[in-house]
Amino acid sequence: MIKKWFQNIGPGTLVAAAFIGPGTVTLCTLAGVNFGFNLLWAMLLSIIATIVLQEMAARLGIISQKGLSQVIREEIKIPFLKQFITILILAAIVVGNASYEAGNISGGILGLETVFGEFKYNFDDFSINLMSIIIGVIAFALLYIGNYKFLERALVTLVLLMSFSFIITAIVTKPNILEIFKGMFVPKFPEKSLLTIIGLIGTTVVPYNLFLHASLVKERWHKKEDLKLAKKDTIVSIILGGLVSMAIIVSAASIPSKDILNAADLAEGLAPLYGEFAKYFLALGLFAAGITSAITAPLAAAYVAKGCLGFNGNLQSKSFRAVWMIILFLGVLFSSIGIKPIEIIKFAQVANGMLLPVIAGILLWIMNKKNVLENFRNTKMQNIFGFIILAITIFLGAKVILKVFNLL
Structure with a gap:
């Protein structure tokens, strides 16, 4: 039974690996520290929205045997609109993932340093963090092998390790189960919680995961x-990812101190x-969260570039490898010397804020096209859920853009 389940899990777990990165871990930590169990409902809402959208992306990938960016390029016939959306996708996913890498x-470094301490090499006033190079080398090796099954197994193992670490940490804190259920099913809006609620939804419903999933399933x-x-893979994996996020909130809620930033x-x-x-379990989970996202972000960018720019080839092709190598190299460079490309990150956040509602809308449109999906188009119920989620993504996108420009 367990062996059969392991054989059938795959792309969905990689999607879970992608959305539970250090940003999600940090945000869930702050949600738990500042608001206890009160924002667990926002996480539950995020999980439902993610399952609905990712199931559509997976269905599109299997039926069309094409990536989402390729289908968009082929189906949008108006040249100006096609160019605008292609540039927006490339800016949000390729540039965005390079800056987030x-x-x-x-x-991942934070997780290692919690256990092993700092490993820095100093040249006068200049220092390099050797841990980032180690993580970069691991990510490079896994991506360079270019074998999908091997990459999938490695990431599934890391996700299970991460899940085990965070869930065990939550259990260790002996939380009140009744309060957890109240937090999940009774929506509350504590004072100054709006931005955290938006953040929890925004770090789970991620635009680049829609592109990644459609490409991975084929x-x-x-x-x-x-x-x-x-479908089973998508539902099980995203629920598992949601449980990990909830476990972090639950763990953080048990800490009386408010001096916690990550x-x-x-x-x-x-x-x-x-x-x-408990400290070692959490550190292990943080390391796994960092390294899985460090692998999936360059991978997603390479798939998006392939679909948008129309180049051929597989995981081992030179053009595909060139994209993820550039993104991984920039990530290692910026993290090892401690540079934070603030302006690039702001630009990426604005692009992502614009992209999420655009892609959610286009995905809904494509999922109702007979020439693309034949008899596997959306049902009425799927469309209703889709339009509700589209409304949420428009709200989220507007909030992200307003926040970047300090208007919120």
């Missing part, structure tokens, strides 16, 4: 009969209350 690697499955397997601080805060092993 340093954060992914830095998250590497794994090729027949219409595989749709059931893909998961590394949470690991240190848990140690005196629940013993050193």
Whole structure:
């Protein structure tokens, strides 16, 4: 039974690996520290929205045997609109993932440093963090092998390790189960919680995951009969990812101190209350979250570039490798010397804020096209859910853009 389940999980787990990065871990930590269990409902809403959109992306990938960016390029016939959306996708995903990659690697470093301490090499006033180079080399090796099954197994292992680490940490804190259920099913809006709620939804419903998922499923499955397997994989994996996010919120809610800014601080805060092993479990989870996102972000960017620019080839092609190598190199460079490309990150956030509602709208439009999906188009219920989520993404996108320009 367990062996069969392992054989059938795959692309969905990589999507979970992508959305549970250091940013999500940090935000869930702050949500738990500042608001206890009160924002668990926002996480539940995010999980439902993510399942609905990712199932559509997976169905599109299997039936069309094309990536989402390729389908968009082929289906939008108006030249100006096609150019605008292609540039927006490339800016948000390729440039965005390059700027976020340093954060992914830095998250993995935080996990390692919590256990092993700092490893920095100093040249006069200049210092390099050797941990970022180690994480970069691991990510490079896994991506360069270029074998989808091998990459999938490695990431599934890391996601299960991350899930185990965070969930065990939450159990160790002995939370009140009744309060957890109240937090999940009774929406509350504590004072100054709006931005955190927006953040929790925004870090889970991620535009680049829609592109990544549509591309990954066609590497794994090729027949219409595989749709059931893909749907089960999507639901199980995203629920598992959601449980991880909730476990971080639950763990953070048990810390009385408010001087916690990230998961590394949470690991240190848990140690005196629940013993050193709680700290090590959390550090291991943070390392796994960082390295899985450090692998999936360059991979997603390469798939997007391939679809938008129309170049051929597989995981081992030179053009595909060139894209992820550039993104990984920039991430290692920025994280190792401690540079934060603030302006690029702001630009990426604006592009992502614009892209999410645009892609959610286009995905809904494509999922109702008979020439693309034949008899596997959206049902009425799927469209209703889709339009509700589209409204949420428009709201989220507007808030992200207003926040970047300090208008919120």
